[in-house]
Amino acid sequence: MLKGRILVVDHDGTHVLKFLGDVRLTLCPALDQYLDNIFNSRHFKTILIDLTDTQGIDSTSLGMLAKMSIRMKKQMGFVPTLVSVNDNITRVLLSMGFDKVFVLVKQLDEDLEPMQELAEGDFSDLSVQQKVLEAHRTLMGMNQKNHQEFKNLVDVLESQCVI
Numbered sequence: 001m002l003k004g005r006i007l008v009v010d011h012d013g014t015h016v017l018k019f020l021g022d023v024r025l026t027l028c029p030a031l032d033q034y035l036d037n038i039f040n041s042r043h044f045k046t047i048l049i050d051l052t053d054t055q056g057i058d059s060t061s062l063g064m065l066a067k068m069s070i071r072m073k074k075q076m077g078f079v080p081t082l083v084s085v086n087d088n089i090t091r092v093l094l095s096m097g098f099d100k101v102f103v104l105v106k107q108l109d110e111d112l113e114p115m116q117e118l119a120e121g122d123f124s125d126l127s128v129q130q131k132v133l134e135a136h137r138t139l140m141g142m143n144q145k146n147h148q149e150f151k152n153l154v155d156v157l158e159s160q161c162v163i
Helices: 025-039 059-076 087-095 125-142 144-160
Strands: 005-011 014-023 046-057 081-083 103-105
16 A cells, blocks of 8 residues: 555635545644644635545544544534545445535545645654544544444553643
């Protein structure tokens, strides 16, 4: 699998995030920082998550996406769109309840190519651990199945993470 990358672009307040390759937790602090910045922008309208070139995505990255969607629903009153063409990824998204927090589609209406790559950044181990814990707490809160699935992991992370 190709190393994960996230490309981003702002098209007049519509922020497109394109996940490429195998997206893992190492990108989550930079992703969270980027999302904070766009949510605080006065020109922010919506977010489109493009997973069409995603080969794999870990639960931490999924948790960050869920957190973003929940925040957008609270702030804007609607949920973002997520594009997935990979049946395995779509199956995971549906099994975790992402159809409740995203508009899931199988294709883009237009070709919006993100241009800027989010850098992994130089985040401390503690910062990464906190993002992992936060992401899994978000997943747990989505539904009972996720709660059971991630409870033990969150318990372990909480015992290891000094927040």
